[in-house]
Amino acid sequence: MITRMSPVALVAASLFLTGCGGGAVAATGHATGSAPAPAAPSSSSPSPSPSSEISAEAAPRQLPGVGPRMLARIPATTEQVVLVAGRGEDSPLSTLALYERTDDGWQQTASWAAHNALKGWSDHHMAGDLHSPIGVYSLTDAGGLLKDPGTKLSYDQGSGFVSPGIGFEGESLAGSFDYVIAINYNRQPGTSPLDWTRPLGSSRGGGIWIHVDHGGPTHGCVSIAEDHMKELLRTLDPARHPVVVMGDAASLSH
Template identity: 50%
Template structure:
């Protein structure tokens, strides 16, 4: 009779990453019934972490540029002086998440590139943010996405690197959600891009280090959309995530500027 899996194998199979806003909570997905959050360190097997030149998005994945009205065509549209001042001087790419309301989970995401004539849109997509909306004082479990300007340095996922310049971790640190979850959540973590909120830059997204402490939340990612609000992450289509992974360039110091439209303009 064939022996069953060892206890160590069974434990390894039970590990999974649930992203979005607080520390790891088992069997909890981003936007799921309990709320998701973080990924576990120390998963057996070393994940593969790569960084190198990207081929760029394919023609089929290139979205139509999307514009958001603004009073100054050279300024970052829809973003006021307070948050513009927080964008590093060397940043040449800005991914702006325009939340539809302080308590709403619907959003529009636009990637801008900085050129000689100012910020110009490279693509735009519908998205979802925290199920309870936005906050300027995010804490673990509040179901709200943090308002602010955050750098972007690291990515990873269940699926292999699609060709990104960001450091990319692909391996056993990212598990597909268990079959007990709704089908809508099964591919949340196919691709993730870490938003540098309460995390160390230059480490894989699943690293659970919280410089400001666990109460301030963490593991806030861009990841695949499941059709509704998240625990704090930003959900986007697979096409949008592949485009971003192939377009974001660490040499241009990309940032995420995110919040509801009112707070963005403040």
């Protein structure tokens, strides 16, 4: 049986029990949104051997810093990757880059500064541990307090996307959930980011989102500037099966 709390109590408690999205008011319902070639060698340079030419042309561009085990978790159908590379295992600072799959491999199209959880990263995220979960997760659903900026992802706009209080560095959290993209860690894909279904159980946390940066570490989410959030929302296309690959540099290299 599910015990329902009042919206105010739910907000206060969930900030300590889940990821950043725990600060939003749970709600039901889900609105659907709108739908280089290598340079030639100079004449003064020795020509490469035929074998080296073949190997260079045949080797596709890989995701930088991502090792074979993590690469193997990316579905073959995925053509868009959001790569979140943490500065360190215990650091709340990271970089979010967007990659598109091309005939030559992965091509970076954007890169932005980001925050992650206060205590860095974990490969076994638990509710309230103040770590962001390491792994590869699909991206299917978005939402926010503000209207759809033109994303192809399903978009749920509503007053439940509020972020009360202050952050770890005393910064206001207001506007953090103006735009969010749900990371499909311990949630049911195809539902609003506000959906509280937790397939792994509530002890494993949830509410892990990409959202608007508030200038400090998060509870478990990844955050980028508002303009970058809007650009990311407009770029991601469910027909290209986007995923986020996230973790500290050492973990991603495996």
